[in-house]
Amino acid sequence: MSTTQSERLRELLEPLVTSQGLDLEEIAVDSVGRKRVLRVVVDSDTGADLDAIADVSRALSAKLDETNAxxxxxxxxxxxxxxxxRLLTEHRHFVRATGRLVRFRLAEGxxxxxxxxRVDDEGVDVEVPGVKGRKPTARRLAFPEVARARVQVEFNRKDSTDSKNTEKDMKEEEEA
Incomplete structure (x- = not known):
């Protein structure tokens, strides 16, 4: 069984990225004209600021030069x-997207x-916005029901206190 260049690079670079406190989300080698481009996507539970990106970039560059990979x-x-x-493909992605608006394509289409x-090992609890003045509704989605999920850009994003109030309201509705 042969491995692709991306898989070999992942094996080489992932321990280095992890040692920097980040997750290696994606790695790809593309040709752009006559040049090759190695794209490395990293993230963490707290996000990756510019300093963290710069640090891991220097470390990856040194490792690539050292190994001639x-x-x-x-x-x-x-x-x-x-x-x-971002596309949500791993459990940790859903956890990191807590509080965010997401477009789900369900397995049924x-x-x-x-x-x-909320996110747990089996799935996600979501709030479906109400339409035409109606209250939002709670729904549970098991991971097997989700074919694809992508975070949506929000220009007027609810802040975390709004999300906490919504969770509290949902618990009160469940108890009633």
Whole structure:
């Protein structure tokens, strides 16, 4: 069984990224014209600020130069974070998106836009916004029901106190 260059690079670089307190989310080698570009996406539970990105970028560059893992040809190294409309593919992604508005494509084919309130090992508790003045409703989505999930950009994002109040309201509704 052969391994791809991306898989070999992941094996080489992931321990280094982890030692910096970050998760290696994605690694890709692309050709852009005559140049190759190594794109490395990192993140953490608390996010990755510019200083953390710069530190891991220097460490990765040194490791790549030391091991000659990219070969003799020139390449550009780009290190960044997943971005605003990130795709949620791992349990930790859902946890990090708590409080965020997410577009879910369900396994049955329906789409749902809802705010993640809680995440556990089996799935997510979400708040589906009310339409035309109606109150939001609570819903439970088990992970097998979710075919795809992507964070939505919000220009008027609810702050964390609003989310906590919503969770409290949901608990009170469940108890009633």
């Amino acid at each position: 990219m070969g003799e040809d020139a390449y550009d190294l780009e290190v960044g974070t997943p971005g605003a409309e 329906d789409e749902l836009v809802a705010r993640i309130l």
